[in-house]
Amino acid sequence: METFDFDLQSVQETRNLARQAKEAQTQLAKFNSEQIEKIICNMVKVAEENAVSLAKLAVEETGFGKVEDKTFKNHFASTELYKFIKPMQTVGVISDDPVNKIKEIAEPVGLLMGIIPSTNPTSTVIYKAIIAIKSRNGIVFSPHPSALKCTLQAARLMNDAAVAAGAPANIIGCISKPTKEATNELMKCDEVEMIIATGGSAMVKAAYSAGKPALGVGPGNVPAYIERTADITKAVKNILVSKTFDNGTICASEQAVIVEECIREQVIEEFKRQGGYFMTAAETSQVAKKLFVRGHAMNAKMVGRAATVIAETAGIAVPPGTKVLLGEQQGVGPEYPLSYEKLTTVLAFYTVKDWHEACELCIKLLKNGGIGHTLSIHTENPEMAMRFAEKPVFRILVNTASTQGGVGASTGLAPAFTLGCGTWGGSATSDNVTPRHLINIKRVAYGIKDFTENTAPSHSVCGAQGGSTGAISEDQLMNVVNEVISLLKRRGDN
Structure with missing residues (x-):
């Protein structure tokens, strides 16, 4: 009975988190680039201040890896990531093509679900939280049960830092009672518009089977x-x-x-x-x-x-x-x-x-x-x-x-802890995932070709083989028909 109650509680918690984060994201979608920049800067600052403590917590809880290296990963997921995405345009008009007269306007995806692995729990939370907010999305995390404490702590720190800098409350959430039922509920709930899955093959496959857009990564042998x-x-x-x-x-x-x-x-x-x-x-x-x-x-x-x-x-x-x-x-x-x-x-x-x-x-x-x-x-x-x-x-x-x-630390690749494997590996992208993968692009396109009259071309594009295919008037067509009839009559007389 206790297990059954826990499952119900975890599912209800997930629904509450999704609803709250979606409400917050609706407000965040109206923020301008200056407001977003202020929020991101504070998240980076808080991540740096807690890089060591989060690394220690992750190693103590999971037994995986080394404190000094996890500290670097937390730094890389915040400060180094920020340097790369700072000039990235993700709000308002992000492109203006005067030749083709097309303006591109960024729109957020909405609420994201972030699946977090036990191997890189705190750095992946920091990374996904920052790229989500940069693109004006909310995010709710589903932690691996064996890394629950450190994942929760990282998510709380990121949410508190964002809210302190002006973000709506509950913009970043995290399941505190992780169960399969809760993860499935979050994957399929109406509030979630996209899933970013980092974890084992089974989890990534489940994300792609949830019936909504997903960015998942496979193993790297x-x-x-x-x-x-x-x-x-x-x-x-x-x-x-x-x-x-x-x-x-x-x-x-x-x-x-x-x-x-x-x-x-x-x-x-x-x-x-x-x-x-x-x-x-x-x-x-x-x-x-x-x-x-x-x-x-x-x-x-x-x-x-x-x-x-x-x-x-x-x-x-x-x-x-x-x-x-x-x-x-x-x-x-x-x-x-x-x-x-x-x-x-x-x-x-x-x-x-x-x-x-x-x-x-x-x-x-x-x-x-x-x-x-x-x-x-x-x-x-x-x-x-x-x-x-x-x-x-x-x-x-x-x-x-x-x-x-x-991950882009020793190369010019985008700093990321979600590395797409393309269609060959069952992924929706082959890129290192950045905030640009988390926006919709709206296009305002002006007319640059006149189609107000019948402007069918006088020759086919493939006219070299098919000869002239110019438009024929009704009078021209009737003249051809009459000529054919006259020819047939003359043949009949002969």
């Missing part, structure tokens, strides 16, 4: 190819910086390292020198058994853990200072468990003959759970980078750490 011309020391350093950042909890982190035979030993030695530990076949099997449950689903207890912790759990002795565990794999699929996404400090390691074989392997890995997301290549050959640009992903990161590159 990122291959990292070290090509023969690469700066090996730099490539290994970038991969380790990326894979150890928050202990591999960002979906853009590398999952498999691919090297050519001719540089294999150099790469292995460099990984060992920088803190990589190459497991034996038996050790790889032991670790894989700890990493996965129900086939290739990640064991939550192993998500975002240090390599030393994973090794100890699997009963493996590793040198002090080990940063990442690497296991050699000979193929892709169920028989090779490390060929799947691993949101922790473990990498698959593959050796190929040449770039042709690397291409084939990258495609297999992407189709094994990362299609459309991200691919990383380390090369000093620009032509090789463009060859890999043909692969089925929408982020091809060259000579950079994949985690930082994918």
